[in-house]
Amino acid sequence: MLDEDLVKFFASRIRPEDYGDIRLAESSGTLIEIEKGRTRSTSSFAVRGFGVRVLHNGAWGFASSTRIGGAEIKKAIDSAYRQVSSKLWKRVVKLSPETNIENAEKTFKEDPQNVSFKRKLDTALEADSAARAHKGVTNTLTVYGDAMETWLVGNSAGSVIRFNNSFPRLSIAVFAKDPNTTNVIRKTIDGNCGFEIFRGGAPGAMGKAAAKEALSLLGAKPVKGGKYDVVLDPDMAGVYAHEAIGHASEADGVVSNNSMLAGRLGEAVGPESITIIDDPTITGASGSFSFDSEGSRSIKRTIIDRGVINEYLHTLETASRLNMKANGAARASNPTHPPIARMSNTFIKSGEFKSDIIEDIKFGVAFYGMQYGYTDPRNGNFMFKSQYGRIIRNGKLREYVRDAALTGNTLDVLKRVDAVSSNFALEGGSCGKEEQWVPVTSGGPSIRIRGVVVGGQ
DSSP states (O other): OOOHHHHHHHHHTSOTTSEEEEEEEEEEEEEEEEETTEEEEEEEEEEEEEEEEEEETTEEEEEEESSOSHHHHHHHHHHHHHHHHHOSOOOOOOOOOOOOEEEOOOOOTTOGGGSOHHHHHHHHHHHHHHHHTSTTOOEEEEEEEEEEEEEEEEETTSOEEEEEEEEEEEEEEEEEEOSSOEEEEEEEEEOSSOGGGGOTTHHHHHHHHHHHHHHHTTTOEEOOOEEEEEEEOHHHHHHIIIIIIIHHHBHHHHHTTOSTTTTOTTOBOSOTTOOEEEOTTSTTOTTOOSBOTTSOBOOOEEEEETTEEOOOBOOHHHHHHTTOOOOSOEEOSSTTSOOEEOOSEEEEOOOSBOSOTTTTOSEEEEEEEEEEEEEOTTTOEEEEEEEEEEEEETTEEEEEEESOEEEEEHHHHHHTEEEEBSOOEEEEEEEEETTEEEEEEEEEOOEEEEEEEEEOO
């Protein structure tokens, strides 16, 4: 168990005129890979470590270790101070850290640590066998993983916070082969919760759904590139919110002028029907947390409020440099990395459009699921490729198509949104930045966008 006295020891070693913080964590988990109904690999892990930061004369020093103890912490503090003294540049940063003393550990309905390996294996096999039961499926890859984390975060302002996370995850990739191409559908069940997320036949239903979608793509042709009216399903709408808007709202990019949203607070950039939220307080979602990695309490953030840029995602430092208030967006993937501005659960708020969102489209494309993509937060240019699409003709969904990619500029596309549905769904995943991967969730309603470029053939 992580000892709170180590936080007090750390705080006592920080000079009175300086600020310092410390993160200690231990994590353990399981990984199971199933291919075509056979166990390909199994493994487990257990790791622990800590990281310290020192802010002296406006500059940061950081050091970490995978060995936890008073002697190691003292060495890390000394190392951090040496880094600060060797830096030629300094910038004045005056932080306003919270002082929180709290045990925020959660109790999960079914702790994955108390679930047998056999049940975890059977859960993966349930999804895999449900997919392979469909004739025409040529391959499956199913992965079960879990990670249990305990964190202890403190600072020289007096904070001592203990919290925990549980990340069970089950994913499947289903393959169906055409003569000239292989179609792949991927689906995932995950959360910051207990093993109960897999109850009620959820793994089998996921495998079945993935197989049906993969088989529906047999014989599908690539979409013809051009301008279309399009509809994004909640998964693709969430990817747009996360990748195109969310990354640009992370305030470290704003401070360094590497964001298209820099200097635009209060500016209308989209229709009033668009509100984009980042909320780490959603119960059970993958990107949820009670405190961030700097010890700030998590709160709901509204990035875009009815079409207007409303706030950025802040660390203590970015808030100080922009003369704003920190809002609990500092995250470190593990204690050996320093915290940086990150998203949590990012989504478009449901709208009031209750009619069929495709009925007014004479000819267009509906996008389903995210395959891959990229965005440049500096200028807003992006490309997102869906898992598959369907042609819309005269307000009806018609043939399946593949290789459908949405391309354009973030703010131009945002202004073209003319309908936001009343439905809503979230999809879990992970997000990488500066070699740190953290669990996140994205989603929203279905949205309709007029006259955008669709890449294909």
